[in-house]
Amino acid sequence: MPDLIIDGLKVSVPTGTLVIDAAERLGVMIPRFCYHPALGGVGSCRMCAVMFADGPVKGLRMSCMVKAQDKMVVDTGHPEVLEYREHIAKLLMLHHPHDCPVCDEGGHCLLQDTTISCGHSLRAFQGRKRTYRNQDLGPLVAQEMNRCIHCYRCVRYYQEFAGGRDFGARRIAGGVSYGRYQEGALVSVFAGNLTEICPTGVFTDKPSRHQARHWDLERAPGVCLHCSLGCSVEVDARYRRVVRIEARYNPEVNGHFICDRGRHGYEYASLPQRPRQALVDGAPAPMDQALDEAARRLQAVTAAHGPGAVAALGSSRQSLESQAALKLLAARAGWPAPEFTTGSHRKRNMLSAVRGLSPELRVSLADIARADAVLVVGAAPLSEAPMLALSLRQAARKGAAVAVIDPRPVELPLPFTHIPSRRHDMEAALGAVLRRAFPDPADEERAFLEAFTGEMPEAHAAPGWEAFADQLGRAAFPVVVCGSDIVRLSTPDLLAGAAELMRRRLGRAGFFPVLAGANAFGAALMNTNEETSFDDVLEGIESGRVKALVCLEADPVGRFAASSRAFDALSRLELLVAADCLPSRTMARAHVFLPTRTVFEAGGHYANQEGRIQRAYPAHACGTPLAQSLERGHPSHDFALQAPGSAPLAAPDLALRLMDALGLDPAPAASDAWSLMASALPCLEGRLPDEPGFLCSPPGIGLAARPSPVPENLAVDLLITEQAFGTEELSSYGSILKALAPHPQVVLHEEDAATIELRQDEQVHLACAIGDAHCFVRMAANMARSTVVVPRRPDSGWQSAVARGYIVELSHLEKRGEGSGEEAS
Ligand code: SF4
Ligand code: SF4
Ligand code: FES
Incomplete structure (x- = not known):
């Protein structure tokens, strides 16, 4: 820890700290352009000059290029330094426009701030x-x-x-x-x-x-x-x-x-089509009236069929307080506990991924950048959690070995080993990697490793996997990244077990689940019953047991795998109450619709995939954007007590108001957002709101997990998957990213495509049931055989495709006719 003096103030910094960073610890901001904390220094702009007045370094030097040393005495405001920086500012501005007031960056610009602070305002050089x-x-x-x-x-x-x-x-x-x-x-x-x-x-x-x-x-x-x-x-x-x-x-x-x-x-x-008006049977109604009507109809269903006839559905995009309010509403009304995911497979995978996240194994994105070996299984980082790919790249830049076991044609901005196993073979591939990495297991470890059967599937397709396994066995800090979307039900537990084995053998290891949804961690903790799922709700509706459904910030028609089944089921309901800020397909079916505020208007708490509770603050008032009502360049001159379009309520408030209308007392849980969350999550009790920390600390699952047997007579595996742009629920409503999303594609191995005479960019139906959607063939060599990948986007027809089951035949891919993606766009 070198001790130095900067501008007369003493500071101790970790060895290797640059002087520019040491000064920042004291609140001294040395001007800089080429230096950035994430990129380091290169000394090219010459703006960060300081005077080394005494100690091991002397004279005017660049503070981004000198590491702090004991006994250094640094003067950041020395007259010679100020004059030097003035000259540099003049030099940098020789060719730069002097038009800050009309520049798009004006008011937000490091160059503007620096030139002004250097006293530069007029250009001296008069050349071109x-x-x-x-x-x-x-x-x-x-x-x-x-x-x-x-x-x-x-x-x-x-x-x-x-x-x-x-x-x-x-x-x-x-x-x-x-x-x-x-x-x-x-x-x-x-x-x-x-x-x-x-x-x-x-x-x-x-x-x-x-x-x-x-x-x-x-x-x-x-x-x-x-x-x-x-x-x-x-x-x-x-x-x-x-x-x-x-x-x-x-x-x-x-x-x-x-x-x-x-x-x-x-x-x-x-969006102009964002719902801002409460509706009863499709007709506009004041919010209070719509809430009363929803309550009256819910009471009628309960009186006729009992509280078990009402189901509730939330989502993994809701805030923690919104999920908690729905849970409280269901509990006080006597309804069954709400579900927060559409699909039993996804719910169970999320539950087991969260269960494996013991405090000893929990790692952050920053930790991944420090890891020296990372094994990713069943996750496509660039598509599902893009910033994970950036952390993996930082790890790889420092020499970490990265391997991905995944059937899809995974791409990453770093060198990595891809093991393109079929979904059902991923556990065997994991077992092969672990057995090679840890060839001399202790007793309990041996039982865990021996449960994996089979060798590395299609080893020839994954050159370099042995080298990766060898590096994994010698790692100081390995991390296992666990997908929860396409993996089998047994895989998350196995991966948590693999991380635990590495921790025992190597002293330190991490487990990093990738979940589906901003608040999927919260969703997993709100309803931990593995035996129930939204599938049961649908069966209940189909059998006549469930008569009413309350959806709070959830769109089962848009997100349930078999949309036509969800659509038909919702049509049978006596009552569908939906509350959302999205113009969703479920909203269009609701008998009573209640508009909610967005996170930008309401704020909220969210738990990320590590269980880290983070708070979003409201950024603006709720109401129709003024820009939408500009008339000849001026805002509307209509005056009203309330801003137009400001009827939506924050989802937790709406749930509490519905409780009130139902004659249920939400107190004491409803006194504030934190109490509301604590009412649903006992792990929050006794904790202070301004020290949110982590949501919970599950004990982990040790080495108890066992692989599932591989099914016999497999046909082709249909994988529904995310893309970076175009599949995620909230962003898919906008137009900016749509321009970057590729055409809906069916992706399959080039040799599989050849067997059914498909070519790149040809249009196909999948299972003959995707209506008018355009799907184009994309052939890949870096993926598993006998696997078909379809993006989870509204226009790919994925919901119709999975209605026939996740196992398909290649012959189900039928050509629609000649044409290419480019022509059809
Ligand atoms: S000023 Fe901007 S565009 Fe020019 S080199 Fe620096 S970062 Fe790049
Ligand atoms: S989508 Fe959002 S949360 Fe996810 S990686 Fe990108 S910026 Fe981060
Ligand atoms: S910040 Fe550019 S030389 Fe130091």
Whole structure:
């Protein structure tokens, strides 16, 4: 721990800390452009100069290039330093436009802040400025090259940190510019971070351009709801509408960055078709009246058939308080406990993934970046939890070995070993890796390992798996990443057991589940009964046992695998009460519809996949965005006591108001959000709201798990899967990311495609039952044989396809006719 003096203040920092970071610990912000904490220093911009007045280093040096040492005496405001920085500011501004007041980055720009603080306002040099031609880089990132100061942050971030290959420095006609080799959308799902990493206005957020000046924005800390990682975000709103989302630094979760799904998935909140009006039998009604009507009809069903005839459904995108309010409502009304997932398989996988997360095995995204061996099983990080891929890349950059056991054609921005096992063979592949990594097991470990039968399936297709297993056996900090979407029911328990075995053998190991939904962890704890699921609710409706269904922020028609079955079942109900902020397919079927607020209006607590409770704060008032009612450039001149479109209530408030209308007393649970959550989650009792920490600490499952036998006579395995863009529920309502989602595709191994004479980009039906949807063939070599992958997006027909079961025949893929994806777009 070197001790040094900076600006007269003593500071002790860990060995290896740069002087620029040591100063920041004292609250001294040394100006910088090329240095970024995530990228390190390269000493190219010369802005971070400081004077080393005494000690082992002397003179004017760059603080981003010098490590703190004992007895250093640093002066960041030395007259020579200030003059030097002034010259650098002038130099950097030689070719830069002097137009901050009209620049898109104005008010949000490191270059603007620094030049002003250096006293630079007028350009001394009167020669011609160097100018560039800009590129169209797709719908997310705007480029204005004339503002570049050549700090190289963008290239270092995009290529080195994020592993992108389609962006770099280019030398054209005597000038260096930064972009793609040719115009077109940036390929990386982390491209939006360019708008934050660039210290000036070259790269800006395209969708939010010309929407608001930075100083006019309402800002609030938020949590991303587009996967289970719960990245920290900053929400920027203007005129009752979110206009931009940026990363919020969180050292244990997302660091400095977020993915483009998290950055651009917010449009659902301000869609013109967003429901803002309560409806009774399709007719508009005041909120109070609709609540009373819902209560009256629920009481009538209960009086006629008993409380068991009412079912309740929540979701994994609800906040913890919303889930808790639904649970409380059901408990007080005597209804069966609500379900929070559509599908028994997903519920049981989530439960077992959460069960394996003992405190000793819990790891964060930041921990994964520090791991030296990572085994990913049944998860496609770029599609299901994109920031996980960025953490894996940081681990790989430091030398970690990464292997993925997954039947899909997994892509990652890093070197890794892919073991393309069929879904039913993944456990055998896991067993082969573990047996090779730990060849001399102790007794209990031997019993665990011997339960895995079979050798590495299709070992020839996974070159390098032995080398990975050898490195895993020598690792100091291995992590097991566990998918919960496509894996078999026995797999999460086995993976938690594998992580526990590694912890016992190697001293430290991590288990990192990937769940489906921002608050899937909360959903798993709200109803832990493995014997019940939404399938039972549907059977109850079909058999006439269930007469009424209350859906709070849930869309069973849109999300249940067999949508036509859910649709038919809902049609049989005597009463469907739905409350949501989405114009969902379930809302359209509701007898009583109640509009809810979004997270941007209501805030809420969410537990990410580690069980880490995080709070999102409201960013703007609820109401129709003013921009939608502009008339000839002016806001509407209508005056009203309430903002138009402000009828929606926060989902927990709505559930409590429904309890009130039913004559049920929610007290004392309803006194505040924390008490409400604690009423549903005993692990929160006695804890303080401002110290949320982790949701619970399950004991783990040890080495008790056993693999499931592989079924005989397997035909082709149908996998319904996520994509980075186009499948996640909330973001799929918007238009920004739709432009980046590929056409709906059926993906299969190229040799399987050849056996039924399918070619790349041909259109196909799956099981002859996907209506008018366009599905195109994508052939891949890096995936399992006898596997067909279909994205879980509304226009792929996946819900019709799975209605026939998850096992299909290749012959079920029928050509629709000639054509290619490009032609049909
Ligand atoms: S585009 Fe921005 S980040 Fe890239 S070199 Fe220029 S100023 Fe730096
Ligand atoms: S990784 Fe997930 S939580 Fe993080 S920004 Fe992307 S979608 Fe949001
Ligand atoms: S920040 Fe140190 S030289 Fe650029």
